[in-house]
Amino acid sequence: MIQIQNLTKTYMTKRGAVTGVDNVTMDIKKGEIFGIVGYSGAGKSSLIRCINLLERPTSGNIIVDGKDLTSLKGGELRKARLKIGMIFQHFSLISQKTVYNNIAFALRAAGMNARDIDVRVSELLEMVGLAEKRNVYPAQLSGGQKQRVGIARALANNPDVLLCDEATSALDPNTTLSILHLLKDINRKLNITIVLITHEMNVVKEICDRMAIMQGGVVIEEGQVYDIFADPQQELTKEFISSVVSFNVPEQILSETEGLLVKLLFKGAMAGEGVVSDMLQKYQIKGNFLHGSIEYIQERPLGIFIMELKGEKATIAEALKYLESRATLVEVVGNGN
Incomplete structure (x- = not known):
């Protein structure tokens, strides 16, 4: 579904070139929930933003459902991006628009007519459990409700891929769990591929099928979540797992x-x-x-x-x-x- 081939992303700074993603190759299968884990600065957010070309890679290829996005421009690229939804850590809702219009905005931008927009927004609000909040504004919502609006907006154009950039890190533990359960339910019902960026192993443990650990822009370990928890190979992986599963005796x-x-x-x-x-x-x-x-x-x-x-x-x-x-x-x- 998603093939990342020899991807490198380099940033030019006052101090010179800085490599955010360093020659990463990765295959993400159709319908799976794939977690990418790393501390701040590991390159995971740069990688996910390259997948939908919010940032264009310095080199390498991003192939989504058989299309090489790095070869597309203009209208072709905009059309391909419609099939990739994205949710963010801080929700990124438009404060002056109601919940309904925050979701409808993505549909209007895609050229959908008003009648179909109303039907689609109603479907999405039911899906994320916010049917009664359609006419309220973001300021009237809790953090979890805002993220549910963000999820509905990301799903508006029936994407094949949903990218989640630290989607639960601004939420309390109980709300995080409810959002993860919602994402898992959406994954199962729609068979949508989810790529989830996080620094929290509890998130990965809860819903991911496979995972990769990043450090310094490089993938240092990758595999089934169960297998990595059972037998981590890298010291950083062991450190992450110890935050969830402790082997320490006083x-x-x-x-x-x-x-x-x-x-x-x-x-x-x-x-x-x-x-x-x-x-x-x-x-x-x-x-x-x-x-x-x-x-x-x-x-x-x-x-x-x-x-x-x-x-x-x-x-x-x-x-x-x-x-x-x-x-x-x-x-x-x-x-x-």
């Missing part, structure tokens, strides 16, 4: 342990099975859970545990072999006191 607890400290990771159905309890009974060793949780990512369980094992050294070694045959990851992280 130092005071660690200082009081005497046995072997083991980190266990179980993927899929295995996360809900009694592997650890079976192991403790089978090998008659003592186990003490220090930390543990089962996270649900893409509706699949991921079990993460840190525990202390006590017993004969040889017996513990056998127990670890048993765990290795059942768990996705078994890692000794400490030897106690």
